[in-house]
Amino acid sequence: MARRRKSPIFPSFPKFRSGTLTRRGIMRNEDQEPMRRKMPEKKIVKWEPEARRDHERLMREHNYQENKVWHMLREKFGLKVFSLFMELSQKKYSNMSEIKRALVAIEIRFLTKIMPETDMDVITHQAVKNIRSLRL
Structure with a gap:
Protein backbone atom coordinates (compact mmCIF):
# COMPACT_ATOMS: atom_id res chain seq x y z
CA MET A 1 0.00 0.00 0.00
CA ALA A 2 1.40 3.38 -0.99
CA ARG A 3 1.82 5.88 1.83
CA ARG A 4 0.07 9.20 1.46
CA ARG A 5 1.94 12.39 2.21
CA LYS A 6 0.48 14.19 5.22
CA SER A 7 0.08 17.90 5.80
CA PRO A 8 2.55 19.26 8.38
CA ILE A 9 0.03 20.92 10.70
CA PHE A 10 -2.64 18.25 10.87
CA PRO A 11 -0.78 14.95 10.52
CA SER A 12 -4.07 13.05 10.16
CA PHE A 13 -5.16 14.97 7.05
CA PRO A 14 -4.00 13.70 3.65
CA LYS A 15 -2.61 16.02 1.03
CA PHE A 16 -5.36 17.25 -1.26
CA ARG A 17 -4.95 17.60 -4.98
CA SER A 18 -6.06 21.23 -4.84
CA GLY A 19 -3.92 22.10 -1.84
CA THR A 20 -3.09 21.39 1.77
CA LEU A 21 -5.58 21.88 4.58
CA THR A 22 -4.05 24.16 7.21
CA ARG A 23 -5.38 26.10 10.16
CA ARG A 24 -5.95 29.08 7.91
CA GLY A 25 -7.85 27.21 5.21
CA ILE A 26 -6.74 25.35 2.11
CA MET A 27 -3.22 26.23 0.99
CA ARG A 28 -3.03 26.19 -2.78
CA ASN A 29 -0.17 24.14 -4.11
CA GLU A 30 0.53 26.65 -6.87
CA ASP A 31 0.89 29.86 -4.84
CA GLN A 32 0.94 28.51 -1.24
CA GLU A 33 -1.27 31.47 -0.33
CA PRO A 34 -4.11 30.68 2.10
CA MET A 35 -7.54 31.11 0.54
CA ARG A 36 -9.63 33.40 2.69
CA ARG A 37 -13.14 34.66 2.26
CA LYS A 38 -13.08 38.36 1.56
CA MET A 39 -15.30 40.33 3.91
CA PRO A 40 -17.58 42.72 2.05
CA GLU A 41 -16.55 46.30 2.69
CA LYS A 42 -18.93 48.29 4.83
CA MET A 59 -37.47 50.53 13.56
CA ARG A 60 -40.32 51.76 15.77
CA GLU A 61 -42.60 49.07 14.35
CA HIS A 62 -39.90 46.45 14.83
CA ASN A 63 -39.38 47.68 18.37
CA TYR A 64 -43.08 47.30 18.98
CA GLN A 65 -42.88 43.69 17.78
CA GLU A 66 -40.08 43.10 20.27
CA ASN A 67 -41.98 44.89 22.98
CA LYS A 68 -45.13 42.81 22.59
CA VAL A 69 -43.95 41.05 25.74
CA TRP A 70 -44.01 44.39 27.54
CA HIS A 71 -47.51 45.19 26.33
CA MET A 86 -40.08 49.21 35.34
CA GLU A 87 -38.65 50.76 38.48
CA LEU A 88 -37.11 47.40 39.38
CA SER A 89 -35.64 47.03 35.91
CA GLN A 90 -33.54 50.13 35.52
CA LYS A 91 -32.01 48.64 32.39
CA LYS A 92 -34.04 47.36 29.46
CA TYR A 93 -34.24 43.61 29.66
CA SER A 94 -33.01 41.82 26.59
CA ASN A 95 -34.66 38.46 27.03
CA MET A 96 -37.53 36.64 28.63
CA SER A 97 -35.52 34.97 31.41
CA GLU A 98 -34.38 38.36 32.73
CA ILE A 99 -37.96 39.61 32.63
CA LYS A 100 -39.10 36.56 34.56
CA ARG A 101 -36.33 37.09 37.09
CA ALA A 102 -37.51 40.64 37.68
CA LEU A 103 -41.11 39.44 37.96
CA VAL A 104 -40.03 36.91 40.58
CA ALA A 105 -38.34 39.75 42.45
CA ILE A 106 -41.58 41.74 42.38
CA GLU A 107 -43.54 38.70 43.52
CA ILE A 108 -41.11 38.13 46.40
CA ARG A 109 -41.48 41.76 47.42
CA PHE A 110 -45.26 41.36 47.30
CA LEU A 111 -45.33 38.09 49.24
CA THR A 112 -43.03 39.41 51.97
CA LYS A 113 -45.50 42.26 52.51
CA ILE A 114 -48.39 39.80 52.78
CA MET A 115 -46.66 37.18 54.93
CA PRO A 116 -43.84 38.90 56.80
CA GLU A 117 -43.21 36.05 59.27
CA THR A 118 -42.82 33.34 56.60
CA ASP A 119 -39.40 31.82 55.82
CA MET A 120 -37.63 33.41 52.82
CA ASP A 121 -37.08 30.06 51.07
CA VAL A 122 -40.81 29.33 51.16
CA ILE A 123 -41.61 32.79 49.81
CA THR A 124 -39.05 32.45 47.00
CA HIS A 125 -40.41 29.05 46.03
CA GLN A 126 -43.96 30.38 46.02
CA ALA A 127 -42.96 33.41 43.95
CA VAL A 128 -41.26 31.25 41.33
CA LYS A 129 -44.32 28.99 41.22
CA ASN A 130 -46.65 31.98 40.76
CA ILE A 131 -44.58 33.41 37.89
CA ARG A 132 -44.35 29.99 36.24
CA SER A 133 -48.11 29.65 36.43
CA LEU A 134 -48.47 32.77 34.26
CA ARG A 135 -46.95 30.79 31.35
CA LEU A 136 -45.18 33.72 29.79
Missing part, protein backbone atom coordinates in the same frame (compact mmCIF):
# COMPACT_ATOMS: atom_id res chain seq x y z
CA LYS A 43 -20.44 51.16 2.97
CA ILE A 44 -21.06 54.39 4.83
CA VAL A 45 -24.59 55.39 3.95
CA LYS A 46 -25.56 59.04 3.91
CA TRP A 47 -29.22 59.18 4.83
CA GLU A 48 -31.69 61.17 2.83
CA PRO A 49 -34.24 62.81 5.19
CA GLU A 50 -37.13 60.79 3.68
CA ALA A 51 -35.25 57.52 3.88
CA ARG A 52 -34.24 58.26 7.47
CA ARG A 53 -37.88 58.89 8.42
CA ASP A 54 -38.95 55.62 6.78
CA HIS A 55 -36.15 53.76 8.52
CA GLU A 56 -37.05 55.25 11.91
CA ARG A 57 -40.70 54.31 11.40
CA LEU A 58 -39.68 50.76 10.49
CA MET A 72 -48.63 41.73 27.36
CA LEU A 73 -47.13 42.19 30.82
CA ARG A 74 -48.79 45.56 31.13
CA GLU A 75 -52.20 44.15 30.26
CA LYS A 76 -51.69 41.17 32.53
CA PHE A 77 -50.54 43.02 35.62
CA GLY A 78 -52.04 46.46 35.26
CA LEU A 79 -50.20 49.75 35.43
CA LYS A 80 -49.27 49.78 39.11
CA VAL A 81 -47.34 46.53 39.04
CA PHE A 82 -45.95 47.36 35.63
CA SER A 83 -44.53 50.65 36.84
CA LEU A 84 -43.05 48.82 39.84
CA PHE A 85 -41.55 46.38 37.40
Whole structure:
Protein backbone atom coordinates (compact mmCIF):
# COMPACT_ATOMS: atom_id res chain seq x y z
CA MET A 1 0.00 0.00 0.00
CA ALA A 2 1.40 3.38 -0.99
CA ARG A 3 1.82 5.88 1.83
CA ARG A 4 0.07 9.20 1.46
CA ARG A 5 1.94 12.39 2.21
CA LYS A 6 0.48 14.19 5.22
CA SER A 7 0.08 17.90 5.80
CA PRO A 8 2.55 19.26 8.38
CA ILE A 9 0.03 20.92 10.70
CA PHE A 10 -2.64 18.25 10.87
CA PRO A 11 -0.78 14.95 10.52
CA SER A 12 -4.07 13.05 10.16
CA PHE A 13 -5.16 14.97 7.05
CA PRO A 14 -4.00 13.70 3.65
CA LYS A 15 -2.61 16.02 1.03
CA PHE A 16 -5.36 17.25 -1.26
CA ARG A 17 -4.95 17.60 -4.98
CA SER A 18 -6.06 21.23 -4.84
CA GLY A 19 -3.92 22.10 -1.84
CA THR A 20 -3.09 21.39 1.77
CA LEU A 21 -5.58 21.88 4.58
CA THR A 22 -4.05 24.16 7.21
CA ARG A 23 -5.38 26.10 10.16
CA ARG A 24 -5.95 29.08 7.91
CA GLY A 25 -7.85 27.21 5.21
CA ILE A 26 -6.74 25.35 2.11
CA MET A 27 -3.22 26.23 0.99
CA ARG A 28 -3.03 26.19 -2.78
CA ASN A 29 -0.17 24.14 -4.11
CA GLU A 30 0.53 26.65 -6.87
CA ASP A 31 0.89 29.86 -4.84
CA GLN A 32 0.94 28.51 -1.24
CA GLU A 33 -1.27 31.47 -0.33
CA PRO A 34 -4.11 30.68 2.10
CA MET A 35 -7.54 31.11 0.54
CA ARG A 36 -9.63 33.40 2.69
CA ARG A 37 -13.14 34.66 2.26
CA LYS A 38 -13.08 38.36 1.56
CA MET A 39 -15.30 40.33 3.91
CA PRO A 40 -17.58 42.72 2.05
CA GLU A 41 -16.55 46.30 2.69
CA LYS A 42 -18.93 48.29 4.83
CA LYS A 43 -20.44 51.16 2.97
CA ILE A 44 -21.06 54.39 4.83
CA VAL A 45 -24.59 55.39 3.95
CA LYS A 46 -25.56 59.04 3.91
CA TRP A 47 -29.22 59.18 4.83
CA GLU A 48 -31.69 61.17 2.83
CA PRO A 49 -34.24 62.81 5.19
CA GLU A 50 -37.13 60.79 3.68
CA ALA A 51 -35.25 57.52 3.88
CA ARG A 52 -34.24 58.26 7.47
CA ARG A 53 -37.88 58.89 8.42
CA ASP A 54 -38.95 55.62 6.78
CA HIS A 55 -36.15 53.76 8.52
CA GLU A 56 -37.05 55.25 11.91
CA ARG A 57 -40.70 54.31 11.40
CA LEU A 58 -39.68 50.76 10.49
CA MET A 59 -37.47 50.53 13.56
CA ARG A 60 -40.32 51.76 15.77
CA GLU A 61 -42.60 49.07 14.35
CA HIS A 62 -39.90 46.45 14.83
CA ASN A 63 -39.38 47.68 18.37
CA TYR A 64 -43.08 47.30 18.98
CA GLN A 65 -42.88 43.69 17.78
CA GLU A 66 -40.08 43.10 20.27
CA ASN A 67 -41.98 44.89 22.98
CA LYS A 68 -45.13 42.81 22.59
CA VAL A 69 -43.95 41.05 25.74
CA TRP A 70 -44.01 44.39 27.54
CA HIS A 71 -47.51 45.19 26.33
CA MET A 72 -48.63 41.73 27.36
CA LEU A 73 -47.13 42.19 30.82
CA ARG A 74 -48.79 45.56 31.13
CA GLU A 75 -52.20 44.15 30.26
CA LYS A 76 -51.69 41.17 32.53
CA PHE A 77 -50.54 43.02 35.62
CA GLY A 78 -52.04 46.46 35.26
CA LEU A 79 -50.20 49.75 35.43
CA LYS A 80 -49.27 49.78 39.11
CA VAL A 81 -47.34 46.53 39.04
CA PHE A 82 -45.95 47.36 35.63
CA SER A 83 -44.53 50.65 36.84
CA LEU A 84 -43.05 48.82 39.84
CA PHE A 85 -41.55 46.38 37.40
CA MET A 86 -40.08 49.21 35.34
CA GLU A 87 -38.65 50.76 38.48
CA LEU A 88 -37.11 47.40 39.38
CA SER A 89 -35.64 47.03 35.91
CA GLN A 90 -33.54 50.13 35.52
CA LYS A 91 -32.01 48.64 32.39
CA LYS A 92 -34.04 47.36 29.46
CA TYR A 93 -34.24 43.61 29.66
CA SER A 94 -33.01 41.82 26.59
CA ASN A 95 -34.66 38.46 27.03
CA MET A 96 -37.53 36.64 28.63
CA SER A 97 -35.52 34.97 31.41
CA GLU A 98 -34.38 38.36 32.73
CA ILE A 99 -37.96 39.61 32.63
CA LYS A 100 -39.10 36.56 34.56
CA ARG A 101 -36.33 37.09 37.09
CA ALA A 102 -37.51 40.64 37.68
CA LEU A 103 -41.11 39.44 37.96
CA VAL A 104 -40.03 36.91 40.58
CA ALA A 105 -38.34 39.75 42.45
CA ILE A 106 -41.58 41.74 42.38
CA GLU A 107 -43.54 38.70 43.52
CA ILE A 108 -41.11 38.13 46.40
CA ARG A 109 -41.48 41.76 47.42
CA PHE A 110 -45.26 41.36 47.30
CA LEU A 111 -45.33 38.09 49.24
CA THR A 112 -43.03 39.41 51.97
CA LYS A 113 -45.50 42.26 52.51
CA ILE A 114 -48.39 39.80 52.78
CA MET A 115 -46.66 37.18 54.93
CA PRO A 116 -43.84 38.90 56.80
CA GLU A 117 -43.21 36.05 59.27
CA THR A 118 -42.82 33.34 56.60
CA ASP A 119 -39.40 31.82 55.82
CA MET A 120 -37.63 33.41 52.82
CA ASP A 121 -37.08 30.06 51.07
CA VAL A 122 -40.81 29.33 51.16
CA ILE A 123 -41.61 32.79 49.81
CA THR A 124 -39.05 32.45 47.00
CA HIS A 125 -40.41 29.05 46.03
CA GLN A 126 -43.96 30.38 46.02
CA ALA A 127 -42.96 33.41 43.95
CA VAL A 128 -41.26 31.25 41.33
CA LYS A 129 -44.32 28.99 41.22
CA ASN A 130 -46.65 31.98 40.76
CA ILE A 131 -44.58 33.41 37.89
CA ARG A 132 -44.35 29.99 36.24
CA SER A 133 -48.11 29.65 36.43
CA LEU A 134 -48.47 32.77 34.26
CA ARG A 135 -46.95 30.79 31.35
CA LEU A 136 -45.18 33.72 29.79
